[in-house]
Amino acid sequence: xxxxxxxxxxxxDFLYIAxxxxxxxxxxxxxxxxxxxxxxxASTIAAGAxxxxxxxxxxxxxxxxxxxxxxxxxxxxxxxxxxARAQAADWRTLRDPAPDSARxxxxxxxxxxxxxxxxxxxxxxxxxxxxxxxWFCPCHGSQYDSAGRIRQGPAPLNLPLPPxxxxxxxxxxxxxxAPANA
Amino acid sequence: xxxxxSIALAATLAASLSVAAMHAASAQEAEAPSRExxxxxxxxxxxxxxxxxxxFKVYREACSTCHGLxxxxxxxxxxxxxxxxxxxxxxxxxxxxxxxxxxxxxxxMFQRPGKIAxxxxxxxxxxxxxxxxxxxxxxxxxxxxxxxxxxxxxxxWFIFDAxxxxxxxxxxxxxxxxxxxxxxxxxxxxxxxxxxxxxxxGHAIAMxxxxxxxxxxxxxxxxxxxxxxxxxxxxxxxxxxxxxxxxRKRLGFQxxxxxxxxxxxxxxxxxxxxxxxxHHPELIESRPPxxxxxx
Amino acid sequence: MSANSIYKPxxxxxxWMERRLPIASLIHSSFVVYPTPRNLNxxxxxxxxxxxxxxxxxxxxxxxxxHYTPHVDLAFNSIESxxxxxxxxxxxxxxxxxxxxxxxxxxxxxxxxxxxxxxYKDPREVLWILGVILFLLMIVTGFMGYVLPWGQMSxxxxxxxxxxxxxxxxxxxxxVTWLWGGYAVGNPTLNRFYSLHYLLPFVIAGxxxxxxxALHMVGQNNPTGVEPKTEKDSVAFTPxxxxxxAFFIGVFCLFLxxxxxxxxxxxxxxxxYIPANPGQTPTHIVPxxxxxxxxxxxxxxPSKLLGVIALLSSIVLLAFLPWLDTSRVRSANYRxxxxxxxxxxxxxxxxxxxxxxxxxxxGYVIAARILTAYYxxxxxxxxxLLGLFETTKPLPNSISESVLRGGLSAGASAPPPSGARG
Numbered sequence: 001x002x003x004x005x006x007x008x009x010x011x012x013d014f015l016y017i018a019x020x021x022x023x024x025x026x027x028x029x030x031x032x033x034x035x036x037x038x039x040x041x042a043s044t045i046a047a048g049a050x051x052x053x054x055x056x057x058x059x060x061x062x063x064x065x066x067x068x069x070x071x072x073x074x075x076x077x078x079x080x081x082x083x084a085r086a087q088a089a090d091w092r093t094l095r096d097p098a099p100d101s102a103r104x105x106x107x108x109x110x111x112x113x114x115x116x117x118x119x120x121x122x123x124x125x126x127x128x129x130x131x132x133x134x135w136f137c138p139c140h141g142s143q144y145d146s147a148g149r150i151r152q153g154p155a156p157l158n159l160p161l162p163p164x165x166x167x168x169x170x171x172x173x174x175x176x177x178a179p180a181n182a
Numbered sequence: 183x184x185x186x187x188s189i190a191l192a193a194t195l196a197a198s199l200s201v202a203a204m205h206a207a208s209a210q211e212a213e214a215p216s217r218e219x220x221x222x223x224x225x226x227x228x229x230x231x232x233x234x235x236x237x238f239k240v241y242r243e244a245c246s247t248c249h250g251l252x253x254x255x256x257x258x259x260x261x262x263x264x265x266x267x268x269x270x271x272x273x274x275x276x277x278x279x280x281x282x283x284x285x286x287x288x289x290x291m292f293q294r295p296g297k298i299a300x301x302x303x304x305x306x307x308x309x310x311x312x313x314x315x316x317x318x319x320x321x322x323x324x325x326x327x328x329x330x331x332x333x334x335x336x337x338x339w340f341i342f343d344a345x346x347x348x349x350x351x352x353x354x355x356x357x358x359x360x361x362x363x364x365x366x367x368x369x370x371x372x373x374x375x376x377x378x379x380x381x382x383x384g385h386a387i388a389m390x391x392x393x394x395x396x397x398x399x400x401x402x403x404x405x406x407x408x409x410x411x412x413x414x415x416x417x418x419x420x421x422x423x424x425x426x427x428x429x430r431k432r433l434g435f436q437x438x439x440x441x442x443x444x445x446x447x448x449x450x451x452x453x454x455x456x457x458x459x460x461h462h463p464e465l466i467e468s469r470p471p472x473x474x475x476x477x
Numbered sequence: 478m479s480a481n482s483i484y485k486p487x488x489x490x491x492x493w494m495e496r497r498l499p500i501a502s503l504i505h506s507s508f509v510v511y512p513t514p515r516n517l518n519x520x521x522x523x524x525x526x527x528x529x530x531x532x533x534x535x536x537x538x539x540x541x542x543x544h545y546t547p548h549v550d551l552a553f554n555s556i557e558s559x560x561x562x563x564x565x566x567x568x569x570x571x572x573x574x575x576x577x578x579x580x581x582x583x584x585x586x587x588x589x590x591x592x593x594x595x596x597y598k599d600p601r602e603v604l605w606i607l608g609v610i611l612f613l614l615m616i617v618t619g620f621m622g623y624v625l626p627w628g629q630m631s632x633x634x635x636x637x638x639x640x641x642x643x644x645x646x647x648x649x650x651x652x653v654t655w656l657w658g659g660y661a662v663g664n665p666t667l668n669r670f671y672s673l674h675y676l677l678p679f680v681i682a683g684x685x686x687x688x689x690x691a692l693h694m695v696g697q698n699n700p701t702g703v704e705p706k707t708e709k710d711s712v713a714f715t716p717x718x719x720x721x722x723a724f725f726i727g728v729f730c731l732f733l734x735x736x737x738x739x740x741x742x743x744x745x746x747x748x749x750y751i752p753a754n755p756g757q758t759p760t761h762i763v764p765x766x767x768x769x770x771x772x773x774x775x776x777x778x779p780s781k782l783l784g785v786i787a788l789l790s791s792i793v794l795l796a797f798l799p800w801l802d803t804s805r806v807r808s809a810n811y812r813x814x815x816x817x818x819x820x821x822x823x824x825x826x827x828x829x830x831x832x833x834x835x836x837x838x839x840g841y842v843i844a845a846r847i848l849t850a851y852y853x854x855x856x857x858x859x860x861x862l863l864g865l866f867e868t869t870k871p872l873p874n875s876i877s878e879s880v881l882r883g884g885l886s887a888g889a890s891a892p893p894p895s896g897a898r899g
Contacts, residue, residue, distance in 0.1 A: 455720040459515060459712055
């Protein structure tokens with residue numbers, strides 16, 4: 001290439017380094033919207049807003065399915081027997097230990113609200129099936145009890161709990177937790 | 183040199199005339215609207231929140247019975263860069279509209295108050311219902327109306343417009359239509375049901391005059407005149423069509439500064455790289471000529 | 478010196494790779510040490526700009542395709558959803574739409590350079606023909622892309638242009654029905670245009686590879702039209718041409734940014750923000766600005782079939798330029814008579830562009846016919862005759878001579894080639 005005189009190496013190098021650095025910043029800044037455009041867009045986020053569910057039509061023992069953020073949510077109006085059996089289980093020996101009290105809200109023990117996606121590989125378990133008064137997942141045989149805890153089968157974790165709160169005794173809002181001092 | 187200048191001239195003429203052409207192509211014979219001052223014009227233009235809120239009020243009270251905004255959602259009313267209502271205000275506005283939902287457990291569609299995530303419901307279930315209710319006219323949805331209307335500026339103004347960044351021909355047109363109702367000049371007969379509008383192409387507009395002075399109450403002291411309503415609702419409709427304008431111009435400034443810096447650095451890099459070729463060609467270790475097949 | 482010309486990696490990983498797939502040495506020989514005439518001016522940067530714009534259009538196009546729905550009931554709204562809800566969707570859309578216009582700006586500049594400096598002449602005929610093919614591919618790609626938003630202009634441009642095929646005698650109408658996939662432009666048409674619009678840019682990229690390969694076989698032309706003869710005539714592509722290309726890409730991006738961020742709808746037509754209505758034709762159907770000259774030629778001819786033939790041949794004839802132009806002198810810098818006719822030709826194309834936007838009535842039609850006549854007379858009569866009868870200026874003996882004589886001295890005398898300005 002050109003033979004460069006040794007007189008001004010530092011000025012030339014600084015220029016080339018500065019140009020390369022600014023160019024790299026530009027390249028990174030150009031990449032940002034290209035990657036960001038794949039994140040959920042505003043209408044998707046808006047559609048994921050909390051949903052309210054009226055609990056009064058549910059009879060004792062009934063399980064219904066609502067949707068929040070495109071996920072199925074099981075709402076179980078537990079009978080006294082369901083609650084008793086869930087509380088009686090030796091929860092410390094379970095694969096994913098959790099007492100029944102941690103699975104429901106205080107004062108509303110008859111309502112179980114869980115995300116209806118099996119924690120094994122994502123199928124939707126079937127209600128009122130299996131040996132534990134809860135759900136049976138037909139894909140690979142996981143069984144959940146009346147507190148949505150994994151009791152048998154390959155699933156590693158209990159059915160997840162979505163954020164929700166009681167806006168009244170007969171209505172819940174899924175997608176929002178109550179403020180701490182409410 | 184001469185050739186380059188001619189070519190540069192040709193290229194400029196080409197670009198400008200072709201684009202001139204574009205604008206000329208939308209020519210209709212109506213009078214050209216006056217160019218209003220818009221807060222969102224120019225490289226540092228932004229929407230005026232107060233104006234957008236007033237414009238929304240005009241839309242709600244005077245236009246929404248016939249004209250939809252179906253591409254807008256109520257949540258957009260509280261987005262930054264817009265009318266900037268608070269979220270509770272947007273929720274209240276939403277609940278003032280009836281939205282179709284369903285089917286319910288009986289299989290029926292039903293009406294319910296709007297929620298913030300809903301889009302503005304159309305005033306008529308379909309075009310035919312609109313025409314039937316309005317004697318044949320079809321009020322267009324106004325979500326992008328401010329970009330779907332314009333007018334020909336003619337040569338040479340469209341060339342200047344590229345430099346002055348004039349993109350407000352839509353709002354100018356909308357404002358003009360709203361203030362342009364007048365009695366038809368002598369000898370002009372209108373088709374039945376039409377009204378005379380100075381700025382509407384063909385002058386016979388199916389929309390009856392929608393605004394009168396004092397029709398919409400302004401609580402911030404702005405004069406409640408048709409001219410002001412026209413400007414405010416035109417600005418609101420421009421936001422409805424182009425809600426990202428503030429963000430676009432802001433980012434544009436940053437990009438411009440960055441590109442000027444980068445291009446400047448590239449210019450000096452190029453000069454430095456070429457320095458010896460230009461001034462000390464004897465020092466160059468040139469490439470041997472390639473062995474191309476001789477022609 | 479010549480030792481630099483061959484890539485010899487020191488790194489053992491690179492040596493391993495070189496033995497199996499010598500990409501690094503290919504890049505080195507094609508884009509680093511590749512000899513480039515030292516007197517190229519900025520008209521020669523548009524090839525690099527075009528490559529850059531092709532990449533930009535492909536990238537923005539692919540991310541837009543993640544959010545676009547190619548169905549007649551959903552297309553318009555899906556693009557509005559991109560503009561309003563998708564993160565930076567407005568930016569990607571405006572970059573893609575204005576990028577298409579700037580792609581054509583660069584393309585026309587590239588063609589102007591080729592026609593002015595005789596870059597199409599022996600031994601660059603195939604290079605030039607590949608360029609004409611690329612131009613045709615760009616035109617088709619741009620046309621199909623414009624249909625996708627399904628606005629009024631999208632729909633009616635699709636109707637008008639596909640109807641051109643009905644001019645073909647006998648099989649015209651069945652061909653149009655086949656193109657449409659129906660009895661009018663509709664959903665099948667939109668879907669296939671989407672598929673092909675996604676495909677063709679990659680076909681363009683492939684032809685660009687052939688184009689650059691053909692270029693490297695014969696080397697760049699230069700403003701004098703005199704081939705490099707000695708070492709002094711050339712410099713290495715990197716860093717010399719690279720630095721120049723990079724700088725001018727920066728300038729080009731500044732112009733693009735002006736449109737994208739401040740006047741993003743200036744080059745478009747407001748009617749395309751009206752959703753397509755098959756029952757109502759816009760008052761004036763106009764294509765985007767880059768098609769206007771050819772649109773004018775189409776409408777200038779009163780016969781439908783001859784109009785279509787004129788439209789096609791106005792582009793296809795360009796492929797024959799190497800043979801239509803009989804002059805043995807390449808650069809218009811040394812062909813004063815050709816230069817004048819050529820500049821008139823460029824002005825005629827501009828004029829046709831203006832006329833293409835006007836309603837085809839009265840004086841506009843007459844003007845369009847006159848200008849169309851010049852267009853074809855220039856290519857078919859003037860060019861062949863000029864080569865035989867023109868008196869050209871004396872050429873410099875070599876690039877270096879022209880640079881040393883004209884570049885460093887400030888004079889604009891005798892034939893200092895404009896290429897001396899680096």
